[in-house]
Amino acid sequence: MDASQSPPANAPRSSLLDRPGFLIRRLHQIHCALFLEETRDFNITPVQYSLLTTLADRGELDQVGLATEIGLERTSVAEVIHRLEARELVSRRRSESDRRVKLVKLERKGRALIKRVDAAAQRAHDRTIEALPEPERAALLSQLVRLVEANNDKGKAPFRMS
Amino acid sequence: MDASQSPPANAPRSSLLDRPGFLIRRLHQIHCALFLEETRDFNITPVQYSLLTTLADRGELDQVGLATEIGLERTSVAEVIHRLEARELVSRRRSESDRRVKLVKLERKGRALIKRVDAAAQRAHDRTIEALPEPERAALLSQLVRLVEANNDKGKAPFRMS
DNA sequence: TCGCATTAAGGGGCATACCACTTATTTAAA
DNA sequence: TTTAAATAAGTGGTATGCCCCTTAATGCGA
Numbered sequence: 001m002d003a004s005q006s007p008p009a010n011a012p013r014s015s016l017l018d019r020p021g022f023l024i025r026r027l028h029q030i031h032c033a034l035f036l037e038e039t040r041d042f043n044i045t046p047v048q049y050s051l052l053t054t055l056a057d058r059g060e061l062d063q064v065g066l067a068t069e070i071g072l073e074r075t076s077v078a079e080v081i082h083r084l085e086a087r088e089l090v091s092r093r094r095s096e097s098d099r100r101v102k103l104v105k106l107e108r109k110g111r112a113l114i115k116r117v118d119a120a121a122q123r124a125h126d127r128t129i130e131a132l133p134e135p136e137r138a139a140l141l142s143q144l145v146r147l148v149e150a151n152n153d154k155g156k157a158p159f160r161m162s
Numbered sequence: 163m164d165a166s167q168s169p170p171a172n173a174p175r176s177s178l179l180d181r182p183g184f185l186i187r188r189l190h191q192i193h194c195a196l197f198l199e200e201t202r203d204f205n206i207t208p209v210q211y212s213l214l215t216t217l218a219d220r221g222e223l224d225q226v227g228l229a230t231e232i233g234l235e236r237t238s239v240a241e242v243i244h245r246l247e248a249r250e251l252v253s254r255r256r257s258e259s260d261r262r263v264k265l266v267k268l269e270r271k272g273r274a275l276i277k278r279v280d281a282a283a284q285r286a287h288d289r290t291i292e293a294l295p296e297p298e299r300a301a302l303l304s305q306l307v308r309l310v311e312a313n314n315d316k317g318k319a320p321f322r323m324s
Numbered sequence: 325t326c327g328c329a330t331t332a333a334g335g336g337g338c339a340t341a342c343c344a345c346t347t348a349t350t351t352a353a354a
Numbered sequence: 355t356t357t358a359a360a361t362a363a364g365t366g367g368t369a370t371g372c373c374c375c376t377t378a379a380t381g382c383g384a
Contacts, residue, residue, distance in 0.1 A: 015219060016232065020290045021193040021208055023306035026233045028190040029341080030313040031183040032370095036342090037316075046183055047370065057177060064332065070178065071188050076371045078333075083369085100332040100379045128182045131312030132305055140305050143294055144185035150293030151192040154199075191371080198372095209340065226362065238341045240363075245339080262349045262362040 027128070035124040042117050047072070049121055051080055052114050055090065055106040062101045071152070089113060189290070197286040204279045209234070211283055213242055214276050217252065217268040224263045233314070251275060 016022040035046045044052075050070045055061065058069065067077045081104055084090045089110035095101035129137050178184040197208045206214075212232045217223065220231065229239040243266055246252045251272035257263035291299050 014216075014231065016212060016216070017307055017310075018303075019287050020303060020306070021197060021287050022212060022232075023303065023310055024186065024190050024193055024290070025208065026310045027306060028186050029233065030310065030316050031186055032341090033316045034313075035183060045369070046187065050178060050184060054178070062332075070184075071191065072370090073372055074333080075335090075373085079370080098332085098380070102333070125181050125183050128186070128313075129309060131309050136305055140302065141180075141182060141185065143298055143302050144182070144189060145179055147291060147293050148179075148185055148188045148192065151196075151290075154192050154195045194372090207339070224362075234340090235342055236363080237343085237365090238339095241340075260350070260362085264363070 031124065031128040034127045035121065038120040038124040038127075039117055042113065042120070044113070044117060047076075047080055048084060049114075049117060051077070051084065052089065052106065052110055055104065056111065056114055060103045060105045062095065062103055066104060071148075084110070193286065193290045196289050197283065200282040200286040200289075201279055204275065204282070206275070206279060209238075209242055210246060211276075211279060213239070213246065214251065214268065214272055217266065218273065218276055222265045222267045224257065224265055228266060233310075246272070 032046055035049075039049075047070070051066065054066065054069050058065075061069065063077055063081065064074060066072075066081075067074045070077070072080075081090060081092065085092060087109075088107055091105050091107050092102045093105070095103050129140060132140060194208055197211075201211075209232070213228065216228065216231045220227075223231065225239055225243065226236060228234075228243075229236045232239070234242075243252060243254065247254060249271075250269055253267050253269050254264045255267070257265050291302060294302060
């Protein structure tokens with residue numbers, strides 16, 4: 001008996017639950033798990049879905065524009081694009097007006113995939129907050145929006161060692 | 163002009179802001195960035211700090227126990243432990259009662275590091291929610307706790323390809 | 325016009341975070 | 355008691371997500 005599985009009854013409520021950052025990390029994991037569960041048949045991740053739907057909304061974008069849109073570091077976006085390109089869901093071409101730029105476009109297969117995933121993705125988002133009673137859901141979302149917008153400039157750099 | 167930097171004024175509010183999962187991911191990134199900024203001198207990450215403080219609270223734990231405590235997949239915990247062990251912040255030894263188990267213990271250097279980091283970590287957590295007026299902060303935290311506890315069993319499996 | 329700052333991508337490296345498969349040990353069941 | 359199920363760790367693989375450094379192209383000021 002190592003008393004390491006469930007709280008030993010005499011254990012106080014974990015102090016981690018008082019830390020906003022810890023709760024946010026856990027909720028992020030939970031949402032990812034729900035998203036994966038709902039969209040299992042489509043072989044897609046939350047970030048990939050965000051990227052595809054952004055392209056559907058905005059049309060052709062370069063990598064920096066995409067990164068700004070979905071709040072991701074530039075090189076992370078590049079990796080996601082690379083995988084989506086390999087599956088022919090998006091395509092890239094050099095801009096003619098600025099030969100440094102590579103424009104990313106949603107392809108027919110990508111557009112079709114979004115259509116098939118939409119309902120499942122919506123279920124994942126709904127399930128993430130369904131434990132709250134209805135009035136509090138809207139309150140939570142507006143609070144999250146406020147926090148994100150207040151720190152929109154700090155969207156990078158989670159880890160960095162020496 | 164690629165119209166890819168800032169919303170083109172005629173662009174609607176991004177539909178991503180209506181998705182709980184997107185907001186949670188962004189807020190997670192923001193917290194990580196704030197945490198890194200505040201603790202830059204100590205070369206530590208949010209997860210490493212969670213692990214160290216859990217060991218300080220609970221004493222010696224095996225890897226499965228630690229994973230359960232902080233809501234992480236077993237192998238992720240093992241990797242974090244490996245890095246902390248290399249820095250001599252924690253140590254591992256085989257359990258005598260069950261030779262499968264490896265017990266993780268907080269070392270003197272780890273305990274000292276926690277002391278030095280505590281204030282900075284607290285600032286990061288505070289700054290993550292400081293954009294909300296005081297009464298709403300407590301409401302947000304209790305909502306997050308409720309969502310996390312309601313789904314505590316789903317804490318794994320963000321991504322999985324075929 | 326020439327050089328220099330700026331900007332877009334690419335490459336390599338590291339830290340979470342998950343899964344599948346395997347090995348060693350313990351426990352439970354036939 | 356011998357075998358099978360369960361459990362703890364380890365290993366290898368993939369996907370985010372960030373950094374630094376480099377390369378290529380643009381643009382701007384001297």
